[in-house]
Amino acid sequence: MESFRQPSIQAPEEAPPEDRALRPQRMEEMIGQRAVHERLSIAIDASRKRGEPLGHILLDGPPGLGKTTFATCIPRELGTTIQIASGAALSAPKDLLPYLTNCSEGSVLFIDEIHRMPIAVEEFLYPAMEDFRIDITLGDGVAARTINMPLRPFTLVGATTRAGLISAPLRDRFVIREHLDYYSPAELAAIVHRSSGKLSMPMDDETANEIAHRSRGTPRLANNRLRWIRDFSTSRAEGLVDVGIARTALEMQGIDELGLDGFDRRYLETIQRVFAGGPVGIEAIAHTMSTASDTLEDDVEPFLLRCELVIRTPRGRRITPKGENHLGTSPKVGPGKLF
Numbered sequence: 442m443e444s445f446r447q448p449s450i451q452a453p454e455e456a457p458p459e460d461r462a463l464r465p466q467r468m469e470e471m472i473g474q475r476a477v478h479e480r481l482s483i484a485i486d487a488s489r490k491r492g493e494p495l496g497h498i499l500l501d502g503p504p505g506l507g508k509t510t511f512a513t514c515i516p517r518e519l520g521t522t523i524q525i526a527s528g529a530a531l532s533a534p535k536d537l538l539p540y541l542t543n544c545s546e547g548s549v550l551f552i553d554e555i556h557r558m559p560i561a562v563e564e565f566l567y568p569a570m571e572d573f574r575i576d577i578t579l580g581d582g583v584a585a586r587t588i589n590m591p592l593r594p595f596t597l598v599g600a601t602t603r604a605g606l607i608s609a610p611l612r613d614r615f616v617i618r619e620h621l622d623y624y625s626p627a628e629l630a631a632i633v634h635r636s637s638g639k640l641s642m643p644m645d646d647e648t649a650n651e652i653a654h655r656s657r658g659t660p661r662l663a664n665n666r667l668r669w670i671r672d673f674s675t676s677r678a679e680g681l682v683d684v685g686i687a688r689t690a691l692e693m694q695g696i697d698e699l700g701l702d703g704f705d706r707r708y709l710e711t712i713q714r715v716f717a718g719g720p721v722g723i724e725a726i727a728h729t730m731s732t733a734s735d736t737l738e739d740d741v742e743p744f745l746l747r748c749e750l751v752i753r754t755p756r757g758r759r760i761t762p763k764g765e766n767h768l769g770t771s772p773k774v775g776p777g778k779l780f
């Protein structure tokens with residue numbers, strides 16, 4: 442068998458230092474997602490009490506809502522190790538092999554973007570998930586033999602922004618499936634307070650609320666906006682921060698009252714102006730904006746659909762009256778910036 446790269450047992454800290462500083466390390470530090478949090482806590486507690494491995498978990502939801510955070514907190518709660526793999530990097534079953542054979546009893550294997558694994562890798566994973574066994578075929582043709590190799594029982598945590606792209610057999614092998622939804626402004630304001638404390642820039646409730654309302658229900662965006670406001674404050678406001686300073690800083694980044702940025706508005710404007718409001722297919726919008734349809738589907742559309750600024754119809758996307766109204770009231774993106 443050809444040699445393969447041994448993955449190291451990673452500490453769950455692949456993110457840059459600043460991100461690491463803000464990412465909750467324990468589940469009790471996490472804010473919001475109460476129902477998901479409680480169900481996972483119960484499953485973790487039961488697994489610890491019975492000394493059995495936790496069932497496989499699938500987390501889905503738009504980017505920046507806490508999938509990686511949950512996935513990296515779970516092994517800490519269990520007192521076990523984690524290995525981190527990405528579905529995009531697992532192009533053949535042999536890429537999975539070192540991860541599976543490295544799993545210790547009860548440890549966690551986290552596969553991010555699990556929807557990007559090719560079907561051959563998925564199929565290789567089925568017996569590993571179900572019976573903690575892998576089937577390796579040696580040779581081919583009439584000489585082919587299959588060897589079964591037992592694995593130590595482990596917990597697979599999969600994360601995806603596209604639950605719809607996961608095949609039913611894979612989805613069914615996850616015992617726990619949780620969908621993460623956007624955070625309420627109150628939850629985001631609590632996250633902003635927590636992060637601003639960690640960044641040594643405490644602020645009043647009004648300012649935290651303002652940032653929360655302009656963060657598209659997403660903790661990652663709230664933290665990014667906060668860092669920008671901190672930079673703005675250091676450079677232009679002698680380190681002071683209040684609601685006016687926060688608003689000025691965010692407007693400078695083109696972030697409007699709904700939290701949409703220039704790219705979100707360009708998407709809406711493309712539908713409205715170029716395609717007369719729609720319906721228009723996602724590929725046509727992506728081509729016109731010179732971007733990838735995946736980016737639009739993962740990063741841009743979920744929140745706009747949620748706010749009912751656009752709708753999806755069988756014939757494509759359409760802007761709603763609310764969407765047109767929002768474009769009418771939000772700051773214009775100049776034509777130079779548009780195309």
Ligand SMILES: Nc1ncnc2c1ncn2[C@@H]1O[C@H](COP(=O)(O)OP(=O)(O)O)[C@@H](O)[C@H]1O
Pocket residue numbers: 460461463464465470471472473474503504505506507508509510511632660661664
């Ligand atoms: N429930 C939460 N409480 C506090 N901060 C959170 C929470 N969820 C996410 N964050 C913050 O948002 C950032 C992005 O979350 P992450 O788990 O990487 O999202 P995803 O993997 O879903 O894209 C984290 O680094 C963390 O700082």
Ligand SMILES: [Mg+2]
Pocket residue numbers: 508509510553600
């Ligand atoms: Mg992630």
